[in-house]
Amino acid sequence: MDYPILSIIVFLPLLGALLLQFVPREKANLIRGIALITTLAGLVLGIPILTDFVADQSAMQFVEKQVWVPGLGISYYLGLDGLSMPLFLLTLVLTVISVLASWSIKERVRQYFSLLLLLEVGMLGTFVALDFILFYVFWELVLIPMYFIIGIWGGENRNYASLKFFLYTLAGSVLMLVGILVMYFTSGLNTFDMVQLMQAGYTHYLSTFVFATFFLGFAVKVPMWPFHTWLPDAHVQAPTAGSVLLAGILLKMGTYAFVRIIMQIMPGEFVRFAPYIAVLAAISIVYGAYAALSQSDLKKLVAYSSVSHMGYVMLGLASLTQISINGAVLQMVNHGLITGMLFLLVGYIYERTHTRDIAKLGGLSIKIPILGGMFIFAALASLGLPFLSGFVGEFLVLLGSYSAYKVYTILGVLTLALGAFYLLRAVQNAFYGLPPASMEDFKDMSGREFMSLIPLVALIVVFGVYPKPLLQYIDPAVSAVLQIIRGS
Amino acid sequence: MNYLSLIVLLPVLSFILLIVFGKKLGDKAAHLSIAAVGAAFGLSVKALLDAMGGAHADLSFTWLTIGNLKLTFGLLLDPLAAMMLVVVTFVSLLVQLFSVGYMHGDKRYGWFYACLSMFTASMLLLVFSSNFVQMYMAWEGVGLFSYLLVGFWFEKRSASDAAKKAFMVTRVGDLGFGIGLIILFITAGTLDMSQVFAMKFAPETASLIAILFFFGAIGKSAQFPLHVWLPDAMEGPTPVSALIHAATMVAAGVYLVARAYPLFEQGPAAMEFVAIIGTITAFMAATIALTATDIKKILAYSTVSQLGYMMMGLGVGAFAAGTFHLMNHAFFKALLFLGAGSVIHAVHSQEIFDMGGLSRKMKITSLTFVIGGLALAGIPPFSGFWSKDEILLGAFESGHTAIFAIGLLTALFTAFYTFRLIFVVFFGKPRGHHGDHVHESPAVMAVPLMLLAALALTSGLLGSPFMGNAYQSFILGGHGGTEHHINYLVMGLSIGVAVLGIFGAWLKYSTNLLPSNVMSKNNIIYQLLVNKYYIDEIYEYTLVKPTHAIARYVLTFDQRVIDGAVNGVAWVISRIGGGLKYLQTGYAQNYALVMVISVVVLIIWSFRAIQLF
Numbered sequence A: 001m002d003y004p005i006l007s008i009i010v011f012l013p014l015l016g017a018l019l020l021q022f023v024p025r026e027k028a029n030l031i032r033g034i035a036l037i038t039t040l041a042g043l044v045l046g047i048p049i050l051t052d053f054v055a056d057q058s059a060m061q062f063v064e065k066q067v068w069v070p071g072l073g074i075s076y077y078l079g080l081d082g083l084s085m086p087l088f089l090l091t092l093v094l095t096v097i098s099v100l101a102s103w104s105i106k107e108r109v110r111q112y113f114s115l116l117l118l119l120e121v122g123m124l125g126t127f128v129a130l131d132f133i134l135f136y137v138f139w140e141l142v143l144i145p146m147y148f149i150i151g152i153w154g155g156e157n158r159n160y161a162s163l164k165f166f167l168y169t170l171a172g173s174v175l176m177l178v179g180i181l182v183m184y185f186t187s188g189l190n191t192f193d194m195v196q197l198m199q200a201g202y203t204h205y206l207s208t209f210v211f212a213t214f215f216l217g218f219a220v221k222v223p224m225w226p227f228h229t230w231l232p233d234a235h236v237q238a239p240t241a242g243s244v245l246l247a248g249i250l251l252k253m254g255t256y257a258f259v260r261i262i263m264q265i266m267p268g269e270f271v272r273f274a275p276y277i278a279v280l281a282a283i284s285i286v287y288g289a290y291a292a293l294s295q296s297d298l299k300k301l302v303a304y305s306s307v308s309h310m311g312y313v314m315l316g317l318a319s320l321t322q323i324s325i326n327g328a329v330l331q332m333v334n335h336g337l338i339t340g341m342l343f344l345l346v347g348y349i350y351e352r353t354h355t356r357d358i359a360k361l362g363g364l365s366i367k368i369p370i371l372g373g374m375f376i377f378a379a380l381a382s383l384g385l386p387f388l389s390g391f392v393g394e395f396l397v398l399l400g401s402y403s404a405y406k407v408y409t410i411l412g413v414l415t416l417a418l419g420a421f422y423l424l425r426a427v428q429n430a431f432y433g434l435p436p437a438s439m440e441d442f443k444d445m446s447g448r449e450f451m452s453l454i455p456l457v458a459l460i461v462v463f464g465v466y467p468k469p470l471l472q473y474i475d476p477a478v479s480a481v482l483q484i485i486r487g488s
Numbered sequence B: 001m002n003y004l005s006l007i008v009l010l011p012v013l014s015f016i017l018l019i020v021f022g023k024k025l026g027d028k029a030a031h032l033s034i035a036a037v038g039a040a041f042g043l044s045v046k047a048l049l050d051a052m053g054g055a056h057a058d059l060s061f062t063w064l065t066i067g068n069l070k071l072t073f074g075l076l077l078d079p080l081a082a083m084m085l086v087v088v089t090f091v092s093l094l095v096q097l098f099s100v101g102y103m104h105g106d107k108r109y110g111w112f113y114a115c116l117s118m119f120t121a122s123m124l125l126l127v128f129s130s131n132f133v134q135m136y137m138a139w140e141g142v143g144l145f146s147y148l149l150v151g152f153w154f155e156k157r158s159a160s161d162a163a164k165k166a167f168m169v170t171r172v173g174d175l176g177f178g179i180g181l182i183i184l185f186i187t188a189g190t191l192d193m194s195q196v197f198a199m200k201f202a203p204e205t206a207s208l209i210a211i212l213f214f215f216g217a218i219g220k221s222a223q224f225p226l227h228v229w230l231p232d233a234m235e236g237p238t239p240v241s242a243l244i245h246a247a248t249m250v251a252a253g254v255y256l257v258a259r260a261y262p263l264f265e266q267g268p269a270a271m272e273f274v275a276i277i278g279t280i281t282a283f284m285a286a287t288i289a290l291t292a293t294d295i296k297k298i299l300a301y302s303t304v305s306q307l308g309y310m311m312m313g314l315g316v317g318a319f320a321a322g323t324f325h326l327m328n329h330a331f332f333k334a335l336l337f338l339g340a341g342s343v344i345h346a347v348h349s350q351e352i353f354d355m356g357g358l359s360r361k362m363k364i365t366s367l368t369f370v371i372g373g374l375a376l377a378g379i380p381p382f383s384g385f386w387s388k389d390e391i392l393l394g395a396f397e398s399g400h401t402a403i404f405a406i407g408l409l410t411a412l413f414t415a416f417y418t419f420r421l422i423f424v425v426f427f428g429k430p431r432g433h434h435g436d437h438v439h440e441s442p443a444v445m446a447v448p449l450m451l452l453a454a455l456a457l458t459s460g461l462l463g464s465p466f467m468g469n470a471y472q473s474f475i476l477g478g479h480g481g482t483e484h485h486i487n488y489l490v491m492g493l494s495i496g497v498a499v500l501g502i503f504g505a506w507l508k509y510s511t512n513l514l515p516s517n518v519m520s521k522n523n524i525i526y527q528l529l530v531n532k533y534y535i536d537e538i539y540e541y542t543l544v545k546p547t548h549a550i551a552r553y554v555l556t557f558d559q560r561v562i563d564g565a566v567n568g569v570a571w572v573i574s575r576i577g578g579g580l581k582y583l584q585t586g587y588a589q590n591y592a593l594v595m596v597i598s599v600v601v602l603i604i605w606s607f608r609a610i611q612l613f
Helices: A005-020 A028-045 A047-052 A084-104 A109-128 A132-153 A158-187 A194-200 A207-221 A230-237 A240-265 A267-293 A298-319 A322-353 A369-382 A389-401 A406-431 A447-465 A468-487 B003-025 B028-052 B079-102 B109-128 B132-150 B157-188 B193-197 B203-220 B229-235 B238-247 B249-259 B261-265 B268-291 B295-315 B319-347 B363-377 B383-397 B401-426 B443-463 B470-478 B488-509 B524-530 B532-577 B580-584 B587-612
Strands: A061-069 A074-080 B058-066 B069-076
Touching: A005 A028, A005 A047, A005 A061, A005 A074, A005 A109, A028 A047, A028 A084, A028 A109, A047 A084, A074 A084, A074 A109, A074 A132, A074 A194, A084 A109, A084 A240, A084 A322, A084 A447, A084 A468, A109 A132, A109 A240, A132 A158, A132 A194, A132 A240, A158 A194, A158 A207, A158 A230, A158 B532, A194 A240, A207 A240, A207 A267, A230 A240, A230 A298, A240 A267, A240 A298, A240 A322, A240 A468, A267 A298, A267 A406, A267 A468, A267 B532, A298 A322, A298 A389, A298 A406, A322 A369, A322 A389, A322 A447, A322 A468, A322 B058, A369 A389, A369 A406, A369 A447, A389 A406, A389 A447, A389 B132, A389 B157, A406 B157, A468 B058, B003 B028, B003 B069, B003 B109, B028 B079, B028 B109, B069 B132, B079 B109, B079 B238, B079 B249, B079 B319, B079 B443, B079 B470, B109 B132, B109 B238, B109 B249, B132 B157, B132 B203, B132 B229, B132 B238, B132 B249, B157 B193, B157 B203, B157 B229, B193 B261, B203 B249, B203 B261, B203 B268, B229 B238, B229 B295, B238 B249, B238 B295, B238 B319, B249 B261, B249 B295, B249 B319, B261 B268, B268 B295, B268 B401, B268 B524, B268 B532, B295 B319, B295 B383, B295 B401, B319 B363, B319 B383, B319 B443, B319 B470, B363 B383, B363 B401, B363 B443, B363 B488, B383 B401, B383 B443, B383 B488, B401 B488, B443 B470, B524 B532
Parallel strands: none
Antiparallel strands: A061 A074, B058 B069
């Protein structure tokens, strides 16, 4: 690549956000247009990444490296491998969709889209940063726009939810910062270079402490039981695009950080604590599903289902087999697509019905057959129906986990029944039957909504029917992770 | 492209076109779907002929690779698969033809055919699979379209309840299948069928895996104790009941056992398990059918019972007999369901005691229904007789005397409830108020009935001594045939109980020879049967309600204990620091808070960095 493609893609939205400051704030459509074009341009610029990425190579690609603060060993270091590339592209796709989903935002439009673009910078940066300081900056950058998006454009209880989200994840990232600094001062390498630390491996009498800080920081983000209670509140209060990105990308930052940082820089600690992580993962799987079952708020239901699905990801990682880790990484992407789609649809439905309470809904498949069909499709994908992408990831996780954790794997399989139960129950109560007499008429899916949903439908089907192309990128990177772990 | 893949792809193509253009196509939706399945039927016949000639195609493509794991999917054509292909495409074709009349004017006509198309494609893929994961995927696929079609009239609560129940109950069985797949993979290192079948397993391992697989079959083929979904699934349109819930999908469990037979045979415990579950199911469902009064429910319990019969056959080692019964049953039970559809179409009721004397007004329907009934009751030379007799023979000769005896008793009940239905519905005087407007169904519905009746009359002969047991030698091609002979004792008993059952039904429902109180409704047995052994109620109290209770408990725990702890920590910190009184204020203060925290963090960090360098 003869131009710094990653930097261009990562900072393009920043440019868009700056541009927005010169647009009069009452020109809402122009603002939306600029935001859409900026994110679309990012997506188009991302095409060469897909075409030029060398699949069977585990080293970092599209690398950009500049010394930043020489004395402290900080560098501006970006790169992609098979773990981050799918998530990076997922971010590009979901941001475009989020912009489309945000057309209905009417207040403080300019500020909103500026924050959304800023958020994209942070998310993209997190997945490409290979220097701890850079990583931390991007990680924090995600936090602030999301805090405002929930806090300003959120629902009734937005102040509580946004502050909870902020403090909770801030506490997590402060811990992570402490871990980074301790690692820096004790590793003897005087560098924040993640690749170098991966190669050297961090072992020190403080490793357990560092592990603990990282673990807490990331577990909050995933979120793993019992650090998950910020999630239902944040989701319920967030505007649609906020929920989509929260579930689609922000949660994956947590699991990605587990693979990228803990598993590769401190493999020994990860192996040592994997059995405990697996316990928490198994609890998350079962607990999230039960909590989703008794929900009558559609958004909360999807939020708790995320706790369960992310549990599968963590179980796959903790099992430390090639198949299960591949499954986990795949599941990160798939969960982003599927849960993103579910939140999108809950948002579209809420815009029409002004309620998310399943008990007050009914017969939506008669009122809005296409949106209803889309929701049922997403629900089926979420409950792990084969030929849709959710199946492949969870199947591989469970196939790979059995040799490591028989009981948790069987629990994970059994929970699939609960997953079907809560989703089909929601589908039945909200979409089947006759609409309540009080429900007014409203239009079915609009063209804009169609455009936001159809890419997700396509990707969910393609990855479900034929996962090989995606796995061919992920597998070499997973091999590299396992090599590090076996060497520890 | 090989023509075998077209068999699956044509209905998929039809599905895609119907989803995209369904609304615009109107009535033409049916033509498209029928053309696709018709072509698939033609190609399936070709596949059958090729399989007779010994072809054993195994197309394959790599679905995914991870490290050393390579999951290869393909199409496996052997006699068993070829037989199923023809059965599935043929029944699907006739059901789709029938539906042109039956579903005429329905507002979701295009969607109906789209679902039928994709169901057929999934079922064909299931039949064709060369890899257990692939089969599992198709297996879930047929379950999905069964769900969508049972709930086709989703405005009705009972329909959406039935759809959800069908999906949930079968999924519970599928979890066993799924765990079986995982254990098979860990044990064998592959999920490719031909590789698995070439392996030797320890009997305990083979039994464990086979029994786990069989859980899937218990769900899909509605075996005891997971049979409860099938009678409810009758909420779907009747053609759907004929295709999915009589002829094809519910037979998938039987097919799975037959498909994985090399594995089952290595696990004697699994074989016994299959035989016992099959026998319990056959008997139990037949007894429930004795008291049911809804024409579709009677047929549904009959299906459950007959599927149990097939399992019984496979379990006692009568592979050919079990699969033979699968084929015969597919034809005659599709016939009976479509016949019931024709009746319902005319009478607008499903209660048999609302009907009566229909044979005078609906000649084709009645005649074909009686042929189907004779096949089900097991009267020679109708098809059911030959396969039922072989199953009983298998049980008898393998020394399963108890199973044989229960099988005979089941055959007696079967003949009785079948002809109870026939005498009440088609003979005697008209009941209810359907009166004079009853008429025969149009040709598009009558022709499929006649074609299926022809098969109900003849398909059994394929496995009869008159044709040199052609079916058995074909299907056993790969298994090494067993010798066929006639056991006149078994045959005599089998015919005897069938005749006795029909005679009993005639005596009770067609004559006044018996006193009317000969079968009292006030005894315990009648109550047990009419309440279907209270199995639904048992599930309600042991499974459904506790699940909801746990869910509510978890949610309360989450809000009170975990979130309570989180808020408690926040409260303590705020008391200590006094800084979090911004918690309930507007954004301006929150801004400030963010700024303060960020600045503090940055200062601490810079301070540490500078201090040390």
